[in-house]
Amino acid sequence: MSILTTRDRILQTSLAMFNTHGLAAVSTQKIATEMGISSGNLHYHFKTKQAIVERLFSRFAQRLEELDAAYADIGAIDDLWLSLHLRFEAISEYQFIYRDMPYLSAEYPVLGRRSQDLTATNLLAAQALCEGLVAAGVMKASDEQARILALQLVFTTSCWLSFERLVPGREPQKSADPGLAAFYTLTLFSPYVSSDAHTYLDYLRSKYLR
Amino acid sequence: MSILTTRDRILQTSLAMFNTHGLAAVSTQKIATEMGISSGNLHYHFKTKQAIVERLFSRFAQRLEELDAAYADIGAIDDLWLSLHLRFEAISEYQFIYRDMPYLSAEYPVLGRRSQDLTATNLLAAQALCEGLVAAGVMKASDEQARILALQLVFTTSCWLSFERLVPGREPQKSADPGLAAFYTLTLFSPYVSSDAHTYLDYLRSKYLR
Numbered sequence: 001m002s003i004l005t006t007r008d009r010i011l012q013t014s015l016a017m018f019n020t021h022g023l024a025a026v027s028t029q030k031i032a033t034e035m036g037i038s039s040g041n042l043h044y045h046f047k048t049k050q051a052i053v054e055r056l057f058s059r060f061a062q063r064l065e066e067l068d069a070a071y072a073d074i075g076a077i078d079d080l081w082l083s084l085h086l087r088f089e090a091i092s093e094y095q096f097i098y099r100d101m102p103y104l105s106a107e108y109p110v111l112g113r114r115s116q117d118l119t120a121t122n123l124l125a126a127q128a129l130c131e132g133l134v135a136a137g138v139m140k141a142s143d144e145q146a147r148i149l150a151l152q153l154v155f156t157t158s159c160w161l162s163f164e165r166l167v168p169g170r171e172p173q174k175s176a177d178p179g180l181a182a183f184y185t186l187t188l189f190s191p192y193v194s195s196d197a198h199t200y201l202d203y204l205r206s207k208y209l210r
Numbered sequence: 211m212s213i214l215t216t217r218d219r220i221l222q223t224s225l226a227m228f229n230t231h232g233l234a235a236v237s238t239q240k241i242a243t244e245m246g247i248s249s250g251n252l253h254y255h256f257k258t259k260q261a262i263v264e265r266l267f268s269r270f271a272q273r274l275e276e277l278d279a280a281y282a283d284i285g286a287i288d289d290l291w292l293s294l295h296l297r298f299e300a301i302s303e304y305q306f307i308y309r310d311m312p313y314l315s316a317e318y319p320v321l322g323r324r325s326q327d328l329t330a331t332n333l334l335a336a337q338a339l340c341e342g343l344v345a346a347g348v349m350k351a352s353d354e355q356a357r358i359l360a361l362q363l364v365f366t367t368s369c370w371l372s373f374e375r376l377v378p379g380r381e382p383q384k385s386a387d388p389g390l391a392a393f394y395t396l397t398l399f400s401p402y403v404s405s406d407a408h409t410y411l412d413y414l415r416s417k418y419l420r
Contacts, residue, residue, distance in 0.1 A: 022312060024234060101375065102232060102309050116378040144419075148397045158376060159369040165311065166368060168326040187358045191401030209354075 007045045009035060011059075014052045018096035023053070024103050050108050057111055060094040061118050068125035075136050077186065077197040080129075081204065084185050087157050088178035098158055119154065126150035139192040149188060156185045183208040217255045219245060221269075224262045228306035233263070234313050260318050267321055270304040271328050278335035285346050287396065287407040290339075291414065294395050297367050298388035308368055329364065336360035349402040359398060366395045393418040 017026045032042040046052045105112025130146040183204045227236045242252040256262045315322025340356040393414045
């Protein structure tokens with residue numbers, strides 16, 4: 001087995017265990033046991049649990065930043081829906097990050113700061129997106145409305161999965177529906193979008209609302 | 211010292227410690243040590259940590275339900291701002307509850323279910339509020355828009371303080387500004403409110419937006 005493969009398996013196993021059991025409850029010892037490798041072997045690849053968490057955080061941040069960069073190609077509401085869908089998939093795949101943020105930022109202050117930097121990057125990208133949608137005539141909004149919409153967009157994508165656990169009738173272990181989450185996020189835009197875009201929102205509504 | 215007083219002091223100390231150190235990190239032993247009482251004395255008042263958490267949760271839920279009940283008296287946007295202000299104060303005072311929800315609901319499933327029931331109650335109240343504001347002519351919205359607005363209202367009040375920790379420039383220990391949080395929540399209503407109500411939103415904007 002190559003070094004790369006073991007390293008990747010450690011990251012995959014850690015991610016799954018952090019998501020299922022919570023970041024606080026999973027030690028490097030437990031990860032090694034789960035993988036059937038020695039602590040020494042794991043230690044050879046990652047000196048500390050923090051090093052594993054940092055690597056996973058970097059991958060997560062990269063996913064979101066790629067989605068931020070792709071905002072430039074969004075020229076209609078259906079593109080936006082797809083983009084939000086992919087974002088919720090990424091946040092769900094790395095769900096421990098936003099879910100366990102109080103523990104993560106207290107335990108690893110460097111990652112707390114990187115999370116804030118990521119939010120700042122996301123906010124700027126969301127602002128450019130909203131301004132772009134106004135410029136393209138997809139929606140009508142003042143500069144201030146576009147800024148507030150960008151803030152609502154980042155807030156909703158960051159926190160929606162945490163809120164879903166508070167809503168009755170949800171199985172705690174059931175994975176979230178990224179399509180529904182994307183539809184819900186789009187409803188923030190509905191007061192501002194043009195009538196063309198409303199046709200697509202109506203289609204999504206028929207798909208997701210009872 | 212009366213039984214009531216020690217009992218209340220235990221609850222106050224526990225609340226402060228849960229908020230500061232996180233629910234997971236605080237044991238009944240640590241609470242007793244902090245108060246300078248014996249574990250036996252604490253145990254006399256609360257058999258388990260869960261009993262303390264349940265009592266604090268009941269107080270929190272009662273605060274929110276009282277605010278839900280007071281929605282019936284809201285006939286204008288400034289009443290709504292005050293009501294949201296008070297709600298964010300309550301959520302901030304019991305901040306460990308929504309912040310540490312993943313741990314809380316895993317450790318005490320009965321409280322996970324009570325949190326979901328509380329969200330359901332809040333959603334129904336928010337829906338009645340939005341319908342009331344439409345009926346009073348404070349805003350214009352279809353039934354579906356009012357339902358979505360109610361969902362956005364409950365989502366925002368439940369999760370905003372968690373999001374604030376993700377925003378750069380925030381001191382992690384600094385307490386949130388309930389007035390700013392209330393203003394932000396009101397911006398969800400702004401596409402729907404009448405021009406009279408916009409005067410008050412403009413006043414809040416001048417106070418809270420740079």
